[in-house]
Amino acid sequence: MKALLIAESREGKVLGSCSELVAFAQKAGSDSVMFMVGTDSNLPAYDGTIYLADAAKYGEYNPAVHKQLILDVVTKEKPDMIVFSHSSYGWDLAPRVAFALEAAQFSEVADIVDGDPVVPACNSKLRRRLKAKSTVKVLTLQAGAFSLAEPITASPNVEKIDTDTAGKVTFLGYEEAPKGGVDLGKAAIIVSAGRGVGGKDNIPMVAALAKALGGEYGASRPVVDAEWVEHARQVGTTGQTVSPKLYVACGISGAIQHLAGMKKSEFIVAINTDKDAPIGEVADVLVVADVKQFLPALTERLQAG
Amino acid sequence: MKILVCIKQVPDMESRFKVDSAGTWYDTTELVWRMNEYDEYGVEQAVQLKEQTGGDLTVLCIGPDRVKETMKKALAMGCDRGAHVNDPDYATRDPFEIGAIIAEYASDKGFDVIFTGMQSQDRGSAQVGVLVSELLGIPAVTTIVDFVLEGSTVNVKRELEGGIKAKVSVTLPALFTCQLGLNTPRYPTLPNIMKAKKKELLSIPVQDLLKVAFRLETVSMQLPEKKGGGLVLEGDAGELADKLITILKEKTGVLAK
Ligand SMILES: Cc1cc2nc3c(=O)[nH]c(=O)nc-3n(C[C@H](O)[C@H](O)[C@H](O)COP(=O)(O)OP(=O)(O)OC[C@H]3O[C@@H](n4cnc5c(N)ncnc54)[C@H](O)[C@@H]3O)c2cc1C
Ligand SMILES: Nc1ncnc2c1ncn2[C@@H]1O[C@H](COP(=O)(O)O)[C@@H](O)[C@H]1O
Numbered sequence: 001m002k003a004l005l006i007a008e009s010r011e012g013k014v015l016g017s018c019s020e021l022v023a024f025a026q027k028a029g030s031d032s033v034m035f036m037v038g039t040d041s042n043l044p045a046y047d048g049t050i051y052l053a054d055a056a057k058y059g060e061y062n063p064a065v066h067k068q069l070i071l072d073v074v075t076k077e078k079p080d081m082i083v084f085s086h087s088s089y090g091w092d093l094a095p096r097v098a099f100a101l102e103a104a105q106f107s108e109v110a111d112i113v114d115g116d117p118v119v120p121a122c123n124s125k126l127r128r129r130l131k132a133k134s135t136v137k138v139l140t141l142q143a144g145a146f147s148l149a150e151p152i153t154a155s156p157n158v159e160k161i162d163t164d165t166a167g168k169v170t171f172l173g174y175e176e177a178p179k180g181g182v183d184l185g186k187a188a189i190i191v192s193a194g195r196g197v198g199g200k201d202n203i204p205m206v207a208a209l210a211k212a213l214g215g216e217y218g219a220s221r222p223v224v225d226a227e228w229v230e231h232a233r234q235v236g237t238t239g240q241t242v243s244p245k246l247y248v249a250c251g252i253s254g255a256i257q258h259l260a261g262m263k264k265s266e267f268i269v270a271i272n273t274d275k276d277a278p279i280g281e282v283a284d285v286l287v288v289a290d291v292k293q294f295l296p297a298l299t300e301r302l303q304a305g
Numbered sequence: 306m307k308i309l310v311c312i313k314q315v316p317d318m319e320s321r322f323k324v325d326s327a328g329t330w331y332d333t334t335e336l337v338w339r340m341n342e343y344d345e346y347g348v349e350q351a352v353q354l355k356e357q358t359g360g361d362l363t364v365l366c367i368g369p370d371r372v373k374e375t376m377k378k379a380l381a382m383g384c385d386r387g388a389h390v391n392d393p394d395y396a397t398r399d400p401f402e403i404g405a406i407i408a409e410y411a412s413d414k415g416f417d418v419i420f421t422g423m424q425s426q427d428r429g430s431a432q433v434g435v436l437v438s439e440l441l442g443i444p445a446v447t448t449i450v451d452f453v454l455e456g457s458t459v460n461v462k463r464e465l466e467g468g469i470k471a472k473v474s475v476t477l478p479a480l481f482t483c484q485l486g487l488n489t490p491r492y493p494t495l496p497n498i499m500k501a502k503k504k505e506l507l508s509i510p511v512q513d514l515l516k517v518a519f520r521l522e523t524v525s526m527q528l529p530e531k532k533g534g535g536l537v538l539e540g541d542a543g544e545l546a547d548k549l550i551t552i553l554k555e556k557t558g559v560l561a562k
Contacts (some may be wrong), residue, residue: 010465013485019546052388061471062448086431088465091424092447095400095435104520105400107430122427123318126331129519129524172460177468189559213559215559225486231468238468246559253318274319275537284500285536286550293542301546302560 001030004079006070007046008089009038011174012055015087018044023146024083024139028112028176032154035073037066051161060174064167067096072161074101079136088138094140104132108256110142123255124278143260166297181232182216189215189246192235192262193223196251197271197291200228201222205295206250212302218242220252249293254279271295280291306360308444309408310351310384311437312344314368314375315427322528327348329523330396332428340375343422346483349490350452351420352383357454358487360417361385369393373506380501387504392511399521400428404436406459409514411441418459423448434482445480450487532553 005021007014008271025032034050036043043050051073058065070093074082082097084090085107098105111118116129117139184190191210193203201219210217219229221236235242237257242305247265252258254270254277263267263282270283271291280286287294314337316322323332324330340348343556348364348402355362364384366372369392376387390406398406411419414526419441421434431447438445451462462470464484493501538545553560 015466068372078493088448088463091431092435092445092463095432096439098432098441099401099436102520105430105432106521107400107432120429122316122322122331124529125318125322126324126383126526127529128526131522131524132521133518133520168475168479169446172472172474174465174471175421175462177470221485234468237466238464240316246553246557267559269553276321276537277319280535280537281531282558285538285549287549288539288544289542289545290535294545297542298546298549 001028001081002074002077002079003028003030003032003081003083004070004077005032005034006084006090006093006151007034007038007044007050007080008034008087009036009042009055010060012039012042013190014042014044015036017087017143019148019152020144020146020266021083021086022046022152023148024141026148027146028081029032030081033073033077033079035070035210037069040158043156045152045154046154046156049159050156053161053163060171062167062171063092063096063169065163065165066093066269067100068163068165070097071100072163082136082138084138084140086142089137090140091247094138098138101136101138102283103136103138105138105140106132107140107287108142109116109139110145121254122251124170124281125276127208172248177215178231181230184216184218184235184240184242187198188244189213190218190235190242190244190250191215191216191249191250192252194220194224194252198251199222200226203228204293206297207242209248209299212299213246215246220258235297249279249283250295252279252280253277306354306358306418307413307414307416308351308354308360308362308418308420309411309416310344310347310362310364310379311433312348312364312366312375312379313336313341313422313425314366314372315341315425318348318426324526324528328525330526332534335541338371338375340378341422341425343426343483343485345490346485346487347420347422348379348382348384349488350483351418352491354418354454355383355385363388365390365407367392367403367511368395376506377501380504380506381498382491383497385504387506389431389506389508390511390514391508397523399519400430400432401520402438402515402517404433404440405517406511406514407433407437409516410442410509411437417477421480421482423484435481437481441480443478443480444475445482446475447482448484449481450484452481452487514538
């Protein structure tokens with residue numbers, strides 16, 4: 001079995017998820033080669049061959065161009081699997097490659113059981129085992145699902161590749177995330193508000209608990225999107241990654257993109273009316289309660305000391 | 306300007322899910338249904354674009370009869386007509402089949418802009434939109450959080466990890482997959498709900514549009530095994546607060562003993 005691992009780089013820097021691709025190939029017991037659009041001077045640690053297209057020539061991500069570069073490597077290497085991260089790069093590019101190869105795609109693979117990929121469904125409340133009809137398979141891997149027991153230190157053997165394809169989508173530049181405000185990374189205690197807090201009017205209740213505990217307050221994405229709380233306080237894949245001593249999730253369901261930002265916290269308390277909420281999977285304590293009743297009760301007791 | 310927006314009906318994610326008798330999907334008998342959250346942003350963007358250009362907007366949904374309820378919401382938000390692809394077996398279809406049905410519907414209609422959600426909440430494959438664009442041979446931009454039309458060019462922002470955005474431009478026709486926070490989806494007003502009742506809602510049998518074979522099948526669906534360890538507390542709010550304080554004192558260093 002051979003896997004083609006699609007590494008990612010942005011502005012010349014390799015993104016961290018590359019080692020997860022290697023960990024997946026190990027777990028699947030598969031040989032592998034790697035592909036990346038990037039630069040010679042910044043390569044992922046990898047004990048094998050990397051097909052490298054020069055980022056200086058191809059610029060930042062361009063779907064049609066990256067697709068063609070990958071298809072050329074597929075022709076040469078004839079892999080059984082083409083493996084991406086389930087990231088903004090992977091979920092954009094993988095279906096294009098799968099379509100060109102008439103291959104089935106497994107999205108957000110979280111595990112391999114008896115050779116079949118397992119993917120989440122319904123906000124991780126269910127899991128599905130899948131089988132492909134096609135011989136070639138395309139996979140995207142859930143962030144954090146596969147990790148190496150031992151870090152790799154080897155440098156890859158580089159093979160340069162090229163294409164003449166042009167794309168229809170023009171890249172104009174990056175916009176940085178809005179900065180300023182709090183640095184949640186420094187807080188030892190974080191109390192976060194989720195959509196379950198019910199409205200902007202209830203944010204002070206969350207902030208009051210954070211204050212009573214001597215910490216900061218954060219939020220899930222819908223709370224930031226609805227402008228109840230500023231972006232600097234968002235925890236998750238598209239916000240901040242935090243690992244405080246105590247994380248209190250108030251009315252947060254526990255979607256994978258939120259968990260990615262907080263599951264390394266030392267102690268996790270979740271307050272949720274839904275006993276089955278996926279946040280229960282990572283919580284040390286799940287308090288089954290309405291935040292509007294529970295938070296004031298807790299804050300009051302903490303203030304009374 | 307001809308616009309198409311694709312929506313999926315999904316269960317409320319706060320439901321208690323059970324596996325169905327075939328063991329390959331969730332049991333659908335006691336669920337509350339709603340519009341896929343990502344598609345609400347798609348409908349809103351499509352309606353805004355229609356208002357900006359005076360365009361014509363179709364909403365498409367594949368599913369059994371009950372999805373018409375969700376389509377009526379899209380019509381009340383401002384879509385002009387509904388195309389309901391009647392398919393009692395939609396849940397067993399893979400993303401390629403769903404994409405092919407949509408592409409077949411769109412193939413002879415000359416849509417300038419197609420919106421889909423970035424992913425569906427129940428299946429979460431994040432494939433259908435891109436597959437439709439590949440089948441139609443038009444460019445696709447995924448995970449958009451900003452959309453501005455100028456002439457026949459669209460400037461969008463794609464959301465990347467860590468909150469960074471990539472600014473890209475594309476010439477129409479094109480397909481866009483919508484991310485959370487793209488806009489603020491409107492609530493249908495009562496007069497618009499009444500008006501929506503008179504709008505065309507065409508039903509098309511899936512056999513007329515499905516011309517490909519599936520590539521992916523579900524072997525089984527399961528509830529995740531509980532990792533255990535986590536303590537579950539239930540009861541009166543005041544008592545729960547006392548219990549939690551005791552636990553925090555015992556297990557963490559954050560409260561003074
Ligand atoms: C590419 C991408 C990136 C993303 N990035 C992020 C990110 O960085 N951060 C992030 O958070 N999300 C992110 N998301 C969104 C994520 O998938 C979820 O949609 C989001 O985390 C859900 O937020 P929530 O838990 O607050 O809301 P919901 O999922 O709606 O959950 C609300 C919860 O509150 C509970 N509840 C309701 N009422 C009460 C009550 N009265 N008392 C107690 N509990 C109650 C419910 O049972 C439910 O569990 C991203 C998604 C994508 C696709
Ligand atoms: N049954 C369906 N009917 C109409 N559109 C759909 C259907 N399933 C998926 N889609 C569209 O495709 C997007 C991505 O879905 P998925 O690939 O399943 O994650 C959704 O947000 C919808 O816009």
